[in-house]
Amino acid sequence: xxxxxxxxxxxxxxxxxxxxxxxxxxxxxxxxxxxxxxxxxxxxxxxxxxxxxxxxxxxxxxxxxxxxxxxxxxxxxxxxxxxxxxxxxxxxxxxxxxxxxxxxxxxxxxxxxxxxxxxxxxxxxxxxxxxxxxxxxxxxxxxxxxxxxxxxxxxxxxxxxxxxxxxxxxxxxxxxxxxxxxxxxxxxxxxxxxxxxxxxxxxxxxxxxxxxxx
Numbered sequence: 001x002x003x004x005x006x007x008x009x010x011x012x013x014x015x016x017x018x019x020x021x022x023x024x025x026x027x028x029x030x031x032x033x034x035x036x037x038x039x040x041x042x043x044x045x046x047x048x049x050x051x052x053x054x055x056x057x058x059x060x061x062x063x064x065x066x067x068x069x070x071x072x073x074x075x076x077x078x079x080x081x082x083x084x085x086x087x088x089x090x091x092x093x094x095x096x097x098x099x100x101x102x103x104x105x106x107x108x109x110x111x112x113x114x115x116x117x118x119x120x121x122x123x124x125x126x127x128x129x130x131x132x133x134x135x136x137x138x139x140x141x142x143x144x145x146x147x148x149x150x151x152x153x154x155x156x157x158x159x160x161x162x163x164x165x166x167x168x169x170x171x172x173x174x175x176x177x178x179x180x181x182x183x184x185x186x187x188x189x190x191x192x193x194x195x196x197x198x199x200x201x202x203x204x205x206x207x208x209x210x211x212x213x214x
Contacts, residue, residue: 030191031208032062033199036103037086038073039096048129055089062191063148074128079108095136097125098143100197114141115181143195146181148188157212166213172203
């Protein structure tokens, strides 16, 4: 048997044992695309923008309590830089910059594909603000595609916290993303998050539908 024949057999077996989970009661999961952005600590905000400065709210994001702030920063490495990078609120316990793989190549850095909040192996970058510069070592990750669910959503879809699923993205260039992590919390709102590399690869639009495949 040649490699093509083996791949066809494997694909048939995987298809046989996979289960598509329909949207319950005709509902749907929003597909949201995250642009490059940073999260800052209280200390980092004051370093970059001045003593006593806080993050002002421009607009709310889909996840409860999160917002686009009125602050912007520059990300700098020896190989490149990005201006006008969004700062998201509220403040966090750790500084974190979420970039795409394409962004990281432009900056000449290698960052791991991690869930937000996991800075294991994270890359270094300089963050420049209006009043100062922050040497943000171990802060850059490529955000892993993930699903935000409430406990009720998780029950409806038959999935659990930290479970890995595959997601079929039904777009003009349909793809299936594997190892998408389900994150469950009563503080969440149902949404799937991908970055611009993933969105461009599948030509996603605001109308794009997704299906969970366990």
